[in-house]
Amino acid sequence: xxxxxxxxxxxxxxxxxxxxxxxxxxxxxxxxxxxxxxxxxxxxxxxxxxxxxxxxxxxxxxxxxxxxxxxxxxxxxxxxxxxxxxxxxxxxxxxxxxxxxxxxxxxxxxxxxxxxxxxxxxxxxxxxxxxxxxxxxxxxxxxxxxxxxxxxxxxxxxxxxxxxxxxxxxxxxxxxxxxxxxxxxxxxxxx
Amino acid sequence: xxxxxxxxxxxxxxxxxxxxxxxxxxxxxxxxxxxxxxxxxxxxxxxxxxxxxxxxxxxxxxxxxxxxxxxxxxxxxxxxxxxxxxxxxxxxxxxxxxxxxxxxxxxxxxxxxxxxxxxxxxxxxxxxxxxxxxxxxxxxxx
Numbered sequence: 001x002x003x004x005x006x007x008x009x010x011x012x013x014x015x016x017x018x019x020x021x022x023x024x025x026x027x028x029x030x031x032x033x034x035x036x037x038x039x040x041x042x043x044x045x046x047x048x049x050x051x052x053x054x055x056x057x058x059x060x061x062x063x064x065x066x067x068x069x070x071x072x073x074x075x076x077x078x079x080x081x082x083x084x085x086x087x088x089x090x091x092x093x094x095x096x097x098x099x100x101x102x103x104x105x106x107x108x109x110x111x112x113x114x115x116x117x118x119x120x121x122x123x124x125x126x127x128x129x130x131x132x133x134x135x136x137x138x139x140x141x142x143x144x145x146x147x148x149x150x151x152x153x154x155x156x157x158x159x160x161x162x163x164x165x166x167x168x169x170x171x172x173x174x175x176x177x178x179x180x181x182x183x184x185x186x187x188x189x190x191x
Numbered sequence: 192x193x194x195x196x197x198x199x200x201x202x203x204x205x206x207x208x209x210x211x212x213x214x215x216x217x218x219x220x221x222x223x224x225x226x227x228x229x230x231x232x233x234x235x236x237x238x239x240x241x242x243x244x245x246x247x248x249x250x251x252x253x254x255x256x257x258x259x260x261x262x263x264x265x266x267x268x269x270x271x272x273x274x275x276x277x278x279x280x281x282x283x284x285x286x287x288x289x290x291x292x293x294x295x296x297x298x299x300x301x302x303x304x305x306x307x308x309x310x311x312x313x314x315x316x317x318x319x320x321x322x323x324x325x326x327x328x329x330x331x332x333x
Contacts, residue, residue, distance in 0.1 A: 003267055003269055003284060004269070004282070004284075005269045005270075005271040005282050006271075007271055007273060022273065024280045024281055025280065026280075027273075027274065027275065027276060028273065028275055029276075101271070103269065105267075107215055107216070107220075107221060107226075107227050108224050108225065108226055108227075109226050109266070109267070110226045110229060112266070112316040113315075113316035113317040113318075115317065118275070123323050127275075149323065157316070159224075160224050160225050160226040160229065161224055162224070179276060180275070180276065181274070181275065181276045182274075182275045182276070183272050183273065183274050183275065184272070184273045184275055185270060185271070185272050185273075186270065186271040187268065187269070187270045187271075187317060187318075187320065188268065188269050188270075189266060189267075189268045189287075189316055189317050189318040190226075190266050190267050190268070190269075191226055191228050191229065191264060191265070191266035
């Protein structure tokens with residue numbers, strides 16, 4: 001009778017690219033183009049968008065050295081650059097290129113509401129010093145208002161089942177120099 | 192209440208107007224992929240009955256609502272937080288019972304950490320997150 005939420009993404013932790021859980025102390029790390037570099041060496045230039053996406057552990061060591069999760073870079077409202085492959089329509093992004101939120105319900109449950117957003121100091125606040133856009137796989141346009149609890153992205157309802165999968169993507173652009181802090185929150189309500 | 196349900200650490204229990212009691216683990220409500228609560232609602236509807244009371248429980252904590260002429264619904268909620276640059280991460284899980292009154296939805300929410308009662312607008316399906324208003328969240332560090 002346990003219910004769980006797990007956030008996963010496809011990368012190669014060593015041994016092949018697989019859908020891998022993001023651990024409780026792991027972090028999502030977006031950086032500028034080039035090899036992995038944590039901190040100032042990988043800092044995204046102000047007013048440009050992420051050109052690299054990595055999973056790092058609590059010590060900021062790269063967990064995806066053998067193969068990174070796909071970088072999803074905002075280009076324009078309806079377009080995206082996937083892992084540096086050039087501009088394509090946003091709705092061509094596949095599930096395996098997205099962050100996967102898996103809700104497991106026992107007993108079976110119907111999802112009546114699901115959403116995600118990013119926040120700063122409190123849930124009501126937007127993260128300082130950056131723009132963050134997001135989408136759900138299949139969307140035709142980026143949601144430019146996913147920051148702060150008043151601007152959640154609705155992931156909709158789904159019928160009764162033991163598992164429910166959601167697939168989302170994020171892109172980030174600093175508006176000032178310095179480290180950016182924020183928290184990504186997913187919420188699921190079920191009956 | 193079935194023997195299986197009595198061992199459950201969390202879930203819901205509901206009372207029908209004919210005196211019967213069901214839990215989310217009751218075998219009568221495990222039908223195909225259906226939600227047990229939706230199955231209970233169906234049983235009540237076809238039997239001309241009402242759900243008169245319901246409670247959710249997490250360990251020794253519980254919240255019980257009487258219907259008082261309103262619709263009751265039981266369910267759960269989960270919230271996953273991930274610090275983008277470290278800091279706050281982890282999942283919180285709640286059980287809730289909701290009384291759908293004419294001008295408000297009253298939510299009774301419980302977890303292993305506490306019990307809350309929250310008024311929310313009619314029609315908003317997302318369960319209020321007690322952690323959102325119980326205390327400010329910690330910041331992740333840069």
